[in-house]
Amino acid sequence: MSHPLWLIVPAAGQGKRMGADKPKQYLPLGEKPILAHTLSRLHRAFPAAHLVLCLDSDDRWFNPEWVPFAQWQRVTGGAERMDSVLNALHAINAQEDDMVMVHDVARPCVTSSDLLTLYHAAQQHPSGALLAMPVADTMKRANAEQLSAATESRDRLWHALTPQSFRYALLRRALEHAVTGQCVVTDEASAVEALGHAPRLISGRRDNLKVTHPDDLALAAAIMASQVAQASDSAQSSESAQFSESKRSC
Ligand SMILES: Nc1ccn([C@@H]2O[C@H](COP(=O)(O)OP(=O)(O)OP(=O)(O)O)[C@@H](O)[C@H]2O)c(=O)n1
Ligand SMILES: C[C@](O)(CO)[C@H](O)COP(=O)(O)O
Numbered sequence: 001m002s003h004p005l006w007l008i009v010p011a012a013g014q015g016k017r018m019g020a021d022k023p024k025q026y027l028p029l030g031e032k033p034i035l036a037h038t039l040s041r042l043h044r045a046f047p048a049a050h051l052v053l054c055l056d057s058d059d060r061w062f063n064p065e066w067v068p069f070a071q072w073q074r075v076t077g078g079a080e081r082m083d084s085v086l087n088a089l090h091a092i093n094a095q096e097d098d099m100v101m102v103h104d105v106a107r108p109c110v111t112s113s114d115l116l117t118l119y120h121a122a123q124q125h126p127s128g129a130l131l132a133m134p135v136a137d138t139m140k141r142a143n144a145e146q147l148s149a150a151t152e153s154r155d156r157l158w159h160a161l162t163p164q165s166f167r168y169a170l171l172r173r174a175l176e177h178a179v180t181g182q183c184v185v186t187d188e189a190s191a192v193e194a195l196g197h198a199p200r201l202i203s204g205r206r207d208n209l210k211v212t213h214p215d216d217l218a219l220a221a222a223i224m225a226s227q228v229a230q231a232s233d234s235a236q237s238s239e240s241a242q243f244s245e246s247k248r249s250c
Contacts, residue, residue, distance in 0.1 A: 003098045005049040005119070006168070007042055007069075010084040011035055011105035012056040012077020017212050024211055025105045026061040029221055034211060036066035037108035037224070043068040045115035049101075052092055054084035082185050086175040089168070096169035099123060102188050103163040106211045109223045110163070114204045118163055127197035128166030130189045131204030132158040158201050161208050164188045170197070 015024030025035040039051070051072035055062055062074075075091045077084035085102055094100065099122060103110065114131055121129040135157040143149040164187060166174075174191035178184075185191045189199045207223045209216060 003095065005046055006052060006092055006094055006098060006100045007046060007049045008052045008054065008085055008088040008100060008102045009038065009042070009105050010054045010077065010081050010088075010102065012054045012059075012084045013081065013106070014056070015106075018214060020214075022061055023056070023059075027211075027217060029108060029217065029224065033061075033066065034108045034220075035062075035105050038103070038105050038110070039066060040068055041108065041110050041112070042103060042115070045112040046101075046119070050092070052088040054078075054088050080184055082175055082178060082188075082191065085188065086172075086179060089172045089175065092168075094168040096167065098168045099165060100168050100171050101163045101165040102171075104210055107162055107208055108211065109220055109227065110208050111205060111227065114208060115163065118165055118202050118204070121200055121202045122165035125200040126167075126170075127199045128164065128170065128189070128192060129200040129202050130164035130187070131161040131208060132201040133161060133204055133206055133208075134158050160187050160189060161204050161210075162187070164199070166192060166199070170195075 011025050013023060013025070018024040018027070020027055026033045029037055042049070042051070049069065049071075051067065051069040053067070053072060053074050054077040055074055057076050073091065075088050078087050089100070099119070101119065101122070118129055118131050135154045139152040139154055139157065140148045141150040141152050166188060170192060171188055174188070174195050177195060178191040183194070185194070192199055207227070209220055209223060211217060211220050
């Protein structure tokens with residue numbers, strides 16, 4: 001029997017790099033805010049999952065109407081992303097082997113196919129798995145004057161994305177270990193690695209953008225529009241395939 005899935009969405013950040021008048025997860029992308037897009041994408045892939053949403057204690061913008069899940073709870077975020085995720089792990093009544101998947105609210109372009117691929121990989125790998133992207137550019141090491149002091153090897157270098165997914169007990173132990181050691185980790189995989197585990201890297205789509213800077217808003221809107229167009233093209237081509245199939249069988 002498969003274990004329940006707990007979806008943790010850290011959404012307690014301030015969006016300082018975005019520099020807007022509200023946290024970036026509440027900025028509109030088309031008709032709805034980023035947070036609503038992200039939750040809707042997660043729900044499409046995992047309609048029966050239990051959502052845990054980490055929100056800042058002073059959040060004035062959240063609207064529960066944006067949550068499409070039947071089972072969900074709100075928890076208070078912490079000072080760092082890792083504290084928000086650990087608060088969520090402490091708040092839920094999960095079994096040791098339950099699957100937990102953590103996804104940034106700021107990544108609204110994630111696709112169902114990447115979500116499902118990651119979920120299956122994490123179920124099979126005892127150390128968990130994360131979406132990631134092999135580095136595509138030449139990598140430079142700057143000196144203090146922002147001069148290009150060296151070129152780093154790209155060999156086996158990946159960008160970490162989200163979601164990242166692990167068994168509940170492992171992730172909780174890893175984040176508690178990081179917090180106790182006063183070590184700030186920026187993703188779950190770093191905490192798990194610090195326990196000596198090696199999560200599996202799953203090559204994800206390059207358009208799983210983390211909305212971080214002002215320019216990213218237009219980019220995310222363009223990505224979403226192109227994903228919708230691609231989905232409608234493939235629906236049309238599957239309809240026309242069915243049509244030619246039915247003509248053949250007449
Ligand atoms: N204390 C924190 C900090 C961040 N996050 C969440 O972690 C994710 C990744 O963080 P980032 O993109 O850095 O978001 P912000 O912290 O909001 O951005 P900034 O660093 O520019 O302030 C986001 O979904 C953010 O809401 C969180 O839940 N709790
Ligand atoms: C978790 C993450 O999205 C992986 O890329 C990232 O580390 C979090 O973003 P931050 O900018 O480091 O807070």
